[in-house]
Amino acid sequence: MxxxxxxxxxxxxxxxxxxxxxxxxxxxxxxxxxxxxxxxxxxxxxxxxxxxxxxxxxxxNAPHTVNRTFKVRHTDERMEEELCSIVDLGGCVVNVIVNHRVYGRMKAELGIRSRRNVMEFLQGIQSGKSSPLKNITSDYHYHMVEADCEKTLDMIEETLREKEFLVETRG
The missing domain is CATH 1.10.10.10 (Winged helix-like DNA-binding domain superfamily/Winged helix DNA-binding domain)
Incomplete structure (x- = not known):
């Protein structure tokens, strides 16, 4: 190390x-x-x-942050685009969560806050060490995203929607 x-x-x-x-x-x-x-x-x-x-x-002594959980879906080929879309707007991808029909809720901490972190994460996936959790739930997954303010989260949400990553939930 x-x-x-x-x-x-x-x-x-x-x-x-x-x-x-x-x-x-x-x-x-x-x-x-x-x-x-x-x-x-x-x-x-x-x-x-x-x-x-x-x-x-x-x-x-960390600054005040806010967070929001987004339900998203994409292929492996678009994973980098999704993660970079979030960090480029000032967000941190805190974790990934999937709801498996047999195993239940599974969560992994990510802490991806920069393009460097995105590349390190993708290298780990591409090395064969593991595969993305989203692959066990037909690409559906959730990300808790942390940012400095609600306006930043709103921009991230809009970008995810525009790029068709966001899964609109009925509420």
Missing amino acids: TGTERRDKIIERIRSSKTPVSGSALAECCEVSRQVIVQDIALIRAAGYDIISTHRGYIL
């Missing part, structure tokens, strides 16, 4: 935790010393993240 990958993992671990994450826990999960974590936290702060140290561990 490179230093950049480790710092991305640290940010994601702190961001996804509901409680402070200790330096020891981060060191163990990244298989490095606590001192390396302290140095990484300094670099993460220098990159603009507001990481707060408490006596119980690190927390991320």
